[in-house]
Amino acid sequence: MKLFLGADHRGFYLKEDIKEVLLKKGLEVVDVGNHEYDQNDDYPDFARSLAEQVVEDVSNRGIVFCGSGAGVSITANKIAGARACIGLSREQVEYARGDDDLNILVVAADYVNRESVAEMVEVFLTTGFKAEERHLRRLEKIKQLEK
Numbered sequence: 001m002k003l004f005l006g007a008d009h010r011g012f013y014l015k016e017d018i019k020e021v022l023l024k025k026g027l028e029v030v031d032v033g034n035h036e037y038d039q040n041d042d043y044p045d046f047a048r049s050l051a052e053q054v055v056e057d058v059s060n061r062g063i064v065f066c067g068s069g070a071g072v073s074i075t076a077n078k079i080a081g082a083r084a085c086i087g088l089s090r091e092q093v094e095y096a097r098g099d100d101d102l103n104i105l106v107v108a109a110d111y112v113n114r115e116s117v118a119e120m121v122e123v124f125l126t127t128g129f130k131a132e133e134r135h136l137r138r139l140e141k142i143k144q145l146e147k
Contacts, residue, residue, distance in 0.1 A: 006046035011065025047075035055081035069108030097127035
């Protein structure tokens with residue numbers, strides 16, 4: 001699994017903190033940017049790049065950070081095969097992974113603390129998709145919408 005990270009200026013410092021933790025765990029992390037703090041950057045650039053790379057392989061995952069989470073979530077979900085949602089809690093992320101095969105975790109950096117993000121990321125990376133018939137049926141309906 002490759003883990004892609006991306007962030008605009010409002011999520012930049014939290015992304016850098018979480019990236020350091022993930023690298024210490026030995027994970028294969030690909031940072032799609034921004035690579036420096038730039039208050040004039042545009043979140044669609046990073047969310048699009050991340051989503052396009054995540055959907056290249058079903059084992060890939062992504063975490064994208066911005067202030068509210070809304071813009072990057074909207075952007076990422078424009079890419080066919082991307083299933084992005086804002087993480088609210090470890091329990092919600094567990095359901096999103098297990099039931100909806102979430103492949104992009106969105107972090108609303110202005111509204112979370114580092115500890116809760118670390119918990120959500122751990123659950124995001126360790127929870128598998130249940131692949132029950134009802135979940136597969138629902139994901140197939142989403143794929144049809146993407147066409």
